[in-house]
Amino acid sequence: MSGLLEIRNLRVHFPIGGGLFSKPKLLRALNGISLDVQEGEVLSIVGESGCGKSTLANAILGIQKPTSGKVLFEGKEIHHQRRRDIAERIQPIFQDPQSALNPRKTVKDLIAMPLRVRGAHSAKEIGRTVDEIMELVGLPQRLGHSYPTALSGGQRQRIAIGRALVTRPKLIVCDEPTSALDVSIQAQILNLLADLRAELNLTYVFISHDLSVVRHISDRVAVIYLGRIVELGPADDLLDDPLHPYTRKLRSAHLSTAPHQELPKPVFKGGFPDPTNPPLGCHFHPRCFDALEVCETHVPGSVRRGRSDVACHLYTGLGTPGDDMTEIRRTGSTEEE
Amino acid sequence: MPTTTQKRPLLEVRNLSTRIGASHGTITVGRDISYELNPGETLAIVGESGSGKSVNTMALVGLQPKRATVTADKLAFEGRDLLTLPRDQMRTIRGNEISVIFQDPMTSLNPVLTVGEQLIEVYLAHGLGTRAEAEERAIYLLERVGMRNAAARMRQYPHQLSGGLRQRVVIAIAMMCKPKLIIADEPTTALDVTVQALILSLLRELQDEFKMALILITHDFGVVASIADRVLVLYAGGVVESGPAKDVIANPAHPYTSGLLNCIPRMEDDDRGQPLNTIPGMVPSLAGNLHGCLFRNRCALAEPACASDPIPEVAVGAGRMARCIHADAILAETRAQEGGQ
Numbered sequence: 056m057s058g059l060l061e062i063r064n065l066r067v068h069f070p071i072g073g074g075l076f077s078k079p080k081l082l083r084a085l086n087g088i089s090l091d092v093q094e095g096e097v098l099s100i101v102g103e104s105g106c107g108k109s110t111l112a113n114a115i116l117g118i119q120k121p122t123s124g125k126v127l128f129e130g131k132e133i134h135h136q137r138r139r140d141i142a143e144r145i146q147p148i149f150q151d152p153q154s155a156l157n158p159r160k161t162v163k164d165l166i167a168m169p170l171r172v173r174g175a176h177s178a179k180e181i182g183r184t185v186d187e188i189m190e191l192v193g194l195p196q197r198l199g200h201s202y203p204t205a206l207s208g209g210q211r212q213r214i215a216i217g218r219a220l221v222t223r224p225k226l227i228v229c230d231e232p233t234s235a236l237d238v239s240i241q242a243q244i245l246n247l248l249a250d251l252r253a254e255l256n257l258t259y260v261f262i263s264h265d266l267s268v269v270r271h272i273s274d275r276v277a278v279i280y281l282g283r284i285v286e287l288g289p290a291d292d293l294l295d296d297p298l299h300p301y302t303r304k305l306r307s308a309h310l311s312t313a314p315h316q317e318l319p320k321p322v323f324k325g326g327f328p329d330p331t332n333p334p335l336g337c338h339f340h341p342r343c344f345d346a347l348e349v350c351e352t353h354v355p356g357s358v359r360r361g362r363s364d365v366a367c368h369l370y371t372g373l374g375t376p377g378d379d380m381t382e383i384r385r386t387g388s389t390e391e392e
Numbered sequence: 393m394p395t396t397t398q399k400r401p402l403l404e405v406r407n408l409s410t411r412i413g414a415s416h417g418t419i420t421v422g423r424d425i426s427y428e429l430n431p432g433e434t435l436a437i438v439g440e441s442g443s444g445k446s447v448n449t450m451a452l453v454g455l456q457p458k459r460a461t462v463t464a465d466k467l468a469f470e471g472r473d474l475l476t477l478p479r480d481q482m483r484t485i486r487g488n489e490i491s492v493i494f495q496d497p498m499t500s501l502n503p504v505l506t507v508g509e510q511l512i513e514v515y516l517a518h519g520l521g522t523r524a525e526a527e528e529r530a531i532y533l534l535e536r537v538g539m540r541n542a543a544a545r546m547r548q549y550p551h552q553l554s555g556g557l558r559q560r561v562v563i564a565i566a567m568m569c570k571p572k573l574i575i576a577d578e579p580t581t582a583l584d585v586t587v588q589a590l591i592l593s594l595l596r597e598l599q600d601e602f603k604m605a606l607i608l609i610t611h612d613f614g615v616v617a618s619i620a621d622r623v624l625v626l627y628a629g630g631v632v633e634s635g636p637a638k639d640v641i642a643n644p645a646h647p648y649t650s651g652l653l654n655c656i657p658r659m660e661d662d663d664r665g666q667p668l669n670t671i672p673g674m675v676p677s678l679a680g681n682l683h684g685c686l687f688r689n690r691c692a693l694a695e696p697a698c699a700s701d702p703i704p705e706v707a708v709g710a711g712r713m714a715r716c717i718h719a720d721a722i723l724a725e726t727r728a729q730e731g732g733q
Contacts, residue, residue, distance in 0.1 A: 103584045104555075207674060208441070237440035237611065242655035242668035249667065264585060271657035271664060294659065308586045310614030311659050314642035318596065318618045319589050327554060 058091035059258055060115065060226060065089070065124035067110050071331055080331040084110040086282035087124070094225070097252065097259040099269040099290070101305065102279035105330055108262045111279070112228050115260060117141040128226070143173065146219035150231035152211035156203040162189070163199045166217045173222065184221060191254075192217040193247060209240035216247065220255070230262045245272060266309045270294050278302045281330060281338040283354075288363025298365040300343045337368065349373045402572060402605050403429040403452070406466035410448050410629070413459050419678045421460070422448035423630040431572065434599065434606040436620035436637060438613065440652075442675050444629040445609050446577055453486045453575065454479075469573070488518045491566035495578040497558035501550040507534075507561050508546030514568040526568075533564040537594055556587035560594070567598065574599075577609045592619050613653060617641050622711070625649050628675055628686040635712030643730060645706075645714035645723040648687045685716065693718045 065088040073079025084107045092098050100108050113119035114126055117133045126133050133141050146169075149155045156165055163185050170181045189196060192213045203211050212232065219227055229248070233241040249272065251257060263269050269276060273290040278299065286299040297303045307319045323342040328334055334341050340350035350368050358370045410422035421444045429435050439445040451462045452474060467474045469485065477485070486492070494500040502510055511530035512523065520526070527546075534542035537560040550558055559579065566574055576595065580588035596619060599606055610616060616623050620637040625646065633646040644650040654669035673690035684699040685691070691698070697717055706719040716722065 103586060238613075238655045239440065239652060239671040242657075242670045245657070246667045246670065249665075266585075267657045267659045270659055271668070290664070291662075304586060308589045309659060310585070310589070310612070310618050312613040312617050312641060312653065312656055313658075313660065314617060314638045316614070316617040318593050320593065323586065 059094040059129060060090075060092040060260070061125075061127040061130075062088055062090040062115070063125040063127070065111075065114060065126060066122045067107075067114060067119060068122045082331050083282050083333065084330075085114065085121075088279075088282070088284055090277060090284065090287070092226070092258060092260060094258055095252075095256055096274045097261055097272055099261040099263060099273035099276045100279060101263060101266065101269055101276060103264075103305075103327060105281075105327060106279045107282040108279060109230060112147070112230050112260065112262055115226075115228055116145055116147055139172070142169070143222040144224050145226045145228065146222065146224040148212075148215050148219050148227060148229045148232045151235045152203070152208065152215045153235075155215050156211060158202060158204050161200050161202060162194065162206075162214055165203070165214055166221055169218060169222045188217045188221050191220065191251070207240075208236050209243055212236060212240075212244050213247070216244075216251070220251065223255075224257075226258045226260065228260045228262075231264070232261075233268065234263070234265070241268070248272065266294060266306065267311070278305065281328065281333050283338060284357075284364075284366065285339065286363060286365045286367075287357075288361070288365075292361060292363050298360055298363055298370065299339075299367050300345050300369070301339050337366075345369055400471065401428040402431045402433075402470060404466055404468045405452070406464060408448060408451065408462065408464040408467060410444065410451055410456060411461045411463075412457065413461070414679070417679050420682055421629050421678060422451070422462075423682065425624075425626075425629075425631050427624055427631070427634060429573070429605050429607065431605055432599065432603045434596075434608060434619060434621045436608045436610055436616040436623045437626060438610055438616055438623055439626035440611060440675070442628070442678075443626040445611075445626050448626075448629070449575060449577070449607060449609055450492070453490050453492065454482045455486075455492070484518070487514060487571075488569045489571055490573045490575065491569070491571040493559075493562055493566050493574060493576040493579050496582045497555065497562045498550065500562055501558060503550055505549075506546065507548050507550065507553075510561070511546070511565055511568055514565055518569050520569060529568060530564070533567050534561070536567075536598070537561075537564045538590075555583055556590065559583060559587075559591055563591070563594065563598070567602070570602065571604060573605045573607065575607045575609070578611070579608070580615065581610075581612070588615075595619070613641060613656060625652075629678055630686065631715065632687065633712075633714040633716075635709070639709065639712060643723055643726040645708045645712065645719045645726070646687075646716045647691050647693055647718070647722055649714075650722060650726055651690075693722075 065085050067085040069082040069084055070079035071082045088111060100111060102108055110119060114121055117138060120134060128145060166185045166188055167181050170176050170184060194213050203214060233244050236244060252259060261272060270290055276290050276293045277284050278286045280301050286293060286302045293302060294306060297306050304323060336352045337350040337355050340346040347368050353373065355366045355368045355371050357364045357366045360370055406426045408422055408425040412419045412421055425448055437445045437449055447456060450456055456462055464475055508530055512526040515526035515529060530546060531542045534545055539545050539557065539560055580591050583591060595606065608620060616637050623637040623640050624631055625633040627648045633640060633649045640649065644653055651671045655671065657668060671690055676686055676689060683701045685703045688694040688698040703715050705713045705715055708714050708719050708723050
């Protein structure tokens with residue numbers, strides 16, 4: 056099965072630091088990501104800050120060159136195509152519309168910009184398309200000549216969405232599109248994204264740290280830890296019944312608004328590791344309460360469980376749980392975080 | 393934890409109002425906010441951006457913007473009037489008896505001082521003892537907030553620490569002078585959810601151990617549900633509802649609270665594909681003369697009476713109030729909804 060977007064063993068490494076006498080360290084932001092996104096689906100990517108979510112978004116948008124591996128859109132390698140052609144079919148929506156919009160342009164100019172860059176349209180055509188888009192994203196015509204600073208956060212995010220849609224793209228990469236918004240506005244924007252998806256048959260890659268938002272909007276979810284996918288599966292399965300110990304911890308750290316909620320005790324062992332010097336084997340093993348001996352030395356491959364894929368030695372059958380190594384690791388020297 | 397048999401509350405706020413003078417007239421960012429806080433209690437002040445949750449709370453310790461005028465019928469901390477307190481005495485209370493924790497630990501820590509210096513500085517500035525004593529307390533507190541190798545951490549700079557560890561340092565600084573009240577402004581908003589739970593548990597533990605009261609400014613009902621004893625819901629600078637956090641979240645009595653809670657996608661509900669509830673309209677301008685219920689232009693139940701002053705505080709159960717003429721009806725409805733589920 057081939058998808059609209061195919062990511063094959065994608066690696067993005069950044070050299071960090073280094074000077075006259077020291078070698079730069081290598082930050083493996085993405086370390087062998089493989090992922091398919093089907094046309095019309097919403098795939099969410101979750102993980103802690105520093106896990107590589109945004110690097111992955113940039114690689115999909117074609118603005119981050121892979122160190123190795125491929126990103127194929129409609130079967131063609133995107134990094135071999137012209138930037139402008141890719142930008143017409145894959146568009147981003149970012150977290151903070153305030154910084155994503157030029158404050159000196161009016162709403163209509165902002166939305167028209169991608170069409171002007173393309174250059175193949177008359178002013179009349181552009182005007183008509185912009186009006187259609189404004190209607191589509193729920194921006195009243197009277198705001199057309201306003202500047203973004205005069206508008207609310209929700210309206211600004213509508214402009215950003217309108218601008219992303221104006222070239223009629225197939226894939227939208229949403230990087231925390233509602234994190235900067237109040238919950239009442241978040242609900243409006245999530246509803247808008249859902250309506251647009253149905254109306255225009257859009258595909259979303261949705262990056263978020265809010266698991267209840269992810270659950271609401273996604274078909275499938277990929278959990279990333281230090282540049283690797285640790286679990287990938289349908290949103291219900293993954294969030295109701297997480298398989299990977301890391302997904303379980305993320306899930307239990309989510310504060311629900313249920314009135315009888317107690318503070319979770321999702322204490323990892325150890326802090327988020329130094330990404331320039333990640334642990335050997337499974338990157339998560341120093342923080343994992345279920346770690347086995349094999350986790351220290353071997354990177355777990357992805358195993359199918361139900362409808363999910365999980366990369367964990369609890370499921371690969373390479374280690375036997377309950378050996379005395381678990382005890383040793385529990386007392387290992389780590390910081391509580 | 394609310395204590396039932398104390399003589400007087402730790403903090404009494406009655407009809408606190410904050411006005412900011414602007415070129416086009418006065419903006420009222422706080423209107424008649426009243427509450428009490430008992431020793432050891434956790435009060436969450438919750439609201440969306442522009443609700444005035446930060447400005448009106450920071451005004452308690454004199455940290456309002458320069459152009460703001462704060463008035464109140466009563467603003468008393470252990471019986472002392474905070475409004476008329478001279479500047480130097482306010483500085484003694486601030487940091488000593490009332491500590492403040494801000495959202496972003498990177499901006500509240502000094503990047504060119506070591507962690508240790510920043511901890512010790514507070515202790516010495518308030519004249520609480522010698523440098524050696526300060527150092528001892530600093531190391532004790534760093535250990536207490538869960539940092540290993542505290543002595544080594546003392547020599548590190550903020551940029552050498554992760555966001556979660558930085559926020560632990562900020563909490564340790566806030567604890568240096570054994571405060572009776574900590575005001576925390578969105579203390580976990582800049583952190584990952586995994587770290588958020590740790591920081592909230594830490595605050596709760598410290599609070600129990602040192603019998604501190606906590607005012608938590610937040611926009612996140614998940615945080616309110618998991619840590620607060622009581623909650624104050626602010627809208628457009630005014631309190632629309634207050635009461636025990638669990639009761640308010642389970643059965644809101646104000647249309648704004650109920651609307652806001654309904655906007656949040658829930659992990660427990662299978663609502664995929666269903667549109668989320670929204671609150672139509674926008675927060676009104678706070679300039680000029682304000683009257684009546686400021687939520688009325690977004691409220692499905694609004695009627696002419698909602699535009700007249702004053703909107704009464706309706707008592708809706710033990711320690712609860714809602715400023716809405718329909719409060720009883722809404723409460724009955726949210727109770728029925730809960731029963732129906």
